[in-house]
Amino acid sequence: MTKSEKKTSPEQRLTQLGLGLVKKAFLIVIAWIGYWQTYEYVSESPEITVVIEKTEASGKNFKTPISIENGSESVSADDIVRPIKLTFTDTVLEIDPKKSEIKTAYKLSNKDVFIEFDLLNKNENFQFHILTSKRAQLVSTDCRIKNIKKIKYYDTVNKPRPFSRILNIWLVLFFLSIIFFIDAILVIVKDIELGDIKAYIRNFPLRPGNIEEFLDGYKAVYKTYRVKVKPDAEFMRQIIANLFISFPYQTKDEIAFIKQMANLKTELYVWYKTRTAFVIISPIVFLLSLIGSFVNYFYYEFDNLRAVISLPDLNLILLRTLLVVAIIIIIFPRNTMTFMFVKKGGHPF
Numbered sequence: 001m002t003k004s005e006k007k008t009s010p011e012q013r014l015t016q017l018g019l020g021l022v023k024k025a026f027l028i029v030i031a032w033i034g035y036w037q038t039y040e041y042v043s044e045s046p047e048i049t050v051v052i053e054k055t056e057a058s059g060k061n062f063k064t065p066i067s068i069e070n071g072s073e074s075v076s077a078d079d080i081v082r083p084i085k086l087t088f089t090d091t092v093l094e095i096d097p098k099k100s101e102i103k104t105a106y107k108l109s110n111k112d113v114f115i116e117f118d119l120l121n122k123n124e125n126f127q128f129h130i131l132t133s134k135r136a137q138l139v140s141t142d143c144r145i146k147n148i149k150k151i152k153y154y155d156t157v158n159k160p161r162p163f164s165r166i167l168n169i170w171l172v173l174f175f176l177s178i179i180f181f182i183d184a185i186l187v188i189v190k191d192i193e194l195g196d197i198k199a200y201i202r203n204f205p206l207r208p209g210n211i212e213e214f215l216d217g218y219k220a221v222y223k224t225y226r227v228k229v230k231p232d233a234e235f236m237r238q239i240i241a242n243l244f245i246s247f248p249y250q251t252k253d254e255i256a257f258i259k260q261m262a263n264l265k266t267e268l269y270v271w272y273k274t275r276t277a278f279v280i281i282s283p284i285v286f287l288l289s290l291i292g293s294f295v296n297y298f299y300y301e302f303d304n305l306r307a308v309i310s311l312p313d314l315n316l317i318l319l320r321t322l323l324v325v326a327i328i329i330i331i332f333p334r335n336t337m338t339f340m341f342v343k344k345g346g347h348p349f
């Protein structure tokens with residue numbers, strides 16, 4: 001810390017801290033809003049899932065295991081206005097319920113199966129078998145149950161198309177992570193040019209009588225900062241000029257403070273620390289999006305996993321992990337960059 005920085009007044013120091021805190025608070029709010037928007041998107045996915053397992057031959061007929069899984073809040077008999085209706089491609093000859101603590105009732109009507117139950121808690125499921133003359137394929141589902149918008153069904157043999165098995169949000173995050181990582185790299189490789197701006201501000205012999213010369217020089221050197229997404233040079237000149245309106249600049253310490261604020265404003269308006277932080281954030285988002293895509297694609301292949309946790313809950317765990325990591329990096333960008341061995345020494349901030 002230089003001698004002039006030690007003499008910075010409490011008011012000036014609060015101004016510097018305030019700008020940084022406001023920006024961090026803004027980013028945290030944006031991250032939180034993004035999380036809740038994504039949470040609502042995930043929560044809108046079907047809460048009850050019908051899973052059609054592999055059919056086995058049973059004499060001249062075929063026996064198909066089916067499970068009903070609840071990924072939502074508890075559903076009781078009082079919540080059921082119209083029971084679950086499963087329509088198959090072939091007439092259902094017989095139903096064989098599997099023993100369970102959940103009390104169920106079934107009704108057959110040609111190709112339709114109607115299902116009721118007393119209570120189905122979150123992450124609970126029950127199974128039964130249907131007997132058909134041909135391999136049964138589920139055509140449609142229907143129900144009217146409180147807080148349940150629709151029922152999703154998944155055939156482990158005739159699986160949906162690949163993209164239908166991957167939650168769209170993970171595909172969006174996958175591509176965004178690549179875009180922001182490229183942007184972070186492009187910003188970092190221009191560190192020398194940003195360093196030139198800061199060196200100009202630091203070394204210019206600023207006095208009350210040469211402010212216009214300082215501002216014109218700042219504008220000229222700012223134009224050499226060849227980052228694609230940044231404020232216009234004339235706009236940044238005005239931002240720096242406003243410092244001389246907001247703060248006194250008569251003494252050596254006051255001029256040193258103006259220079260500190262000019263460097264801080266330059267970083268803030270090009271979103272330097274936020275954009276370079278994506279060197280760390282993007283690989284994490286990339287990894288989580290790959291995991292999310294993998295989980296959504298293969299979830300119904302793992303019986304043990306399905307027995308432990310529902311697919312919506314798995315997606316929420318990944319989203320919350322992403323939110324926590326993002327907030328940590330937003331609050332401690334410099335420490336995180338150092339910890340991850342990124343931009344060690346010689347950087348302009």
